[in-house]
Amino acid sequence: MFWHVFRAEWTKFWSVPARVLVLFTPLVATVVLSLLVVDVVEGGSPMFSYRLVHQPVTGDGTVVARVVAQDSHEASAAAGIIMKESTARTAPYAALFVSPGRGVRMHTFRLELGGSASTGARWLKLTRTGDVITGYESADGTTWSQVGTITLRGLPARVEAGLLVASGTRTDTSARFDNVSVFGSGSASWSDTDVGVPGDPGGRFTENADEFTVTGSGAFPPFDAYDPHLADSGVVAFLFGLPVAIGLGVVFVTSEYGRGMTIRTTFAAVPRRGRVLAAKALVLATAVFAVEFTACAFMIVRTLSNVERNGIAPASYLDQAAYMPVVGTALLLTAIALLSLGIGAIVRRSAGAIGLAMAVLLVPAILAENLPPRIGTWVVRPAPVSGFSIVEVHDFQTIPPPPRPPSLEYLPAWAGFAVLCAWIAVALGGALWLLRRRDA
């Protein structure tokens, strides 16, 4: 019975201490690392500064302004409106702005929601209701469409509301606004500060017949994922897990061909070799998936709790963009372990099989990076590395990603993963054919 063979291979898998140690290494490493990295959301990079023209508002309120024009053409430049807990750089905020490179964007720490692609004059509106801030945009100030909502958990009653300008570089440029109004209880006098420069003297804006001209440097860099915290954490767990998946997959078979040839003991006990291979694959997949899922989930929960401490509500775990980095990373590593198992059963020598598995996975990707993107795309798409797109968060988010420079175009997540699965089928199929044909 297959169940018996599975139990036998399961017992065998856990019976070697070094193997168990290796299996749990990524879990331990990610846990330790995520505990060491106490606060991954610090106010952002040194470039993360901008000019703020603000006044206090207490309780629910609204800020409205029309961006008339901005001088900068940088992709990370911004001109728009903001609500922020305080003027400190690390204070939680929700911003809505027009970026010359990206159109209308709603923004908080590393979370960017996309609005229309308009880069010209635009009406913008932010409304606060409790912890929830909703952004709207309009072409004419009458017909409004919602850009998105950002929840800033535990936002105090009194916040600063007003205008923001960032040039996208270290040099100052100006932007012009009109129809600026703040509704709610507070003072009506404006002041300005650069959030990235402590003790900034201010005085970099003019108010002239309802038209504001604000001058500032700094940037709102584009983020290439819905919530890159998740993707970053997934990447960390993945990097720890990759060599482990390859090594375990290969060695689970090749160790039986080493000194003593225990494969003979195995095949004498279970003459149906296909069952042995299937049982090994199932045992390996179960162990790798469980451990990598736990490692990745820990990393991401930890990251999200860090994010939350910074005042941003975590994405729901039921959101594809939130759980796919966990599930995707675990699935990808499981798939890589299975591919390595097949290669191990074909090659039968640890060193050769690990080398081949690495080559099969990495060579097409490295090659493609050094080719023109159009050709590179056709190198990576049919290769096992296609499966890596399952950890590409874009493919699971509902908000369109910001435009990126031309690069390799991987297949969409599940299509790419299907390509990897086809490679696994080829490797395990080949292994099965050889196992049946070859003398043990």
Add this chain to the structure above:
Amino acid sequence: MHATIEARGLRKRYGGTVAVDGLSFTVLPGRVTGFVGPNGAGKSTTLRMILGLDTPDEGTALVSGQPYAALRTPLREVGALLDAEAVHPRQRTRTHLLWLARSNGLPRRRVDDVLELVGLAAVAKRRAGRLSLGMKQRLGIAAALLGDPPVLMFDEPVNGLDLEGIQWMRGFLKRLAGEGRAVLVASHLMSELEHTADHLVVIGRGRLLADTSVPDLVAAASRERLVLRTDQRSAVMTLLANAGATVAATDRDLLTIEGLDGERVVALLTERGLPFSEVARHRASLEEAYMELTA
């Protein structure tokens, strides 16, 4: 009697080397069958073919009337010890037996039973790599006995054992045969099997040389010889050679004589007045019979 292992015209070639060349024999229950031949004669290859590990180029091997690959729970049918080193060195003794038992759906208590049986209960938790060779041989035997099979095959089971271990093994093999099992023991040394085997299958260069009982093998192989001690070696040699004997000098004053019986030799020597101090009849040992077969 019911044939338990049956080899029919087995042939196996590795590259340009023919390892086993048309080998046929059967192993019967209730006795120890010695499977002997010099190193490289094809014994291990034959055992691997019986176990379905290597595919024969020609011929078939049947176990309990079926090809090994058709057995659903092979450990209940055949127990085999091919290589005592075929254990993962980092695995605990008991765990090695446990996964084997699970693979054939055997109850967990069988593991403790066989550990007790071969005297390894005390080292059940020790990692296999830290067992002595003798203990590993016992572990291999324990693995073979897990499914309480009617057929057992051991490849060089006393290799590396100390005297005590060898004696234990001999008694153990006889006991297993006494329980009605078929026991096939492969060895390259006839002396190891002399006191254990009831029946012999002798192979050389992959071919069957003899399939016979131990007394029959000795009888068939040994022609009568005389050993004679004399200090007139050359004169005696000339005389006996002229009388039609084959004479060989084996020591300074010792001669081995074939082709003449004792009375005739004594008569000839006495007639010529040649001195001799000792005449003995020499029967070939099993060892010599084997050497003669495989030379």
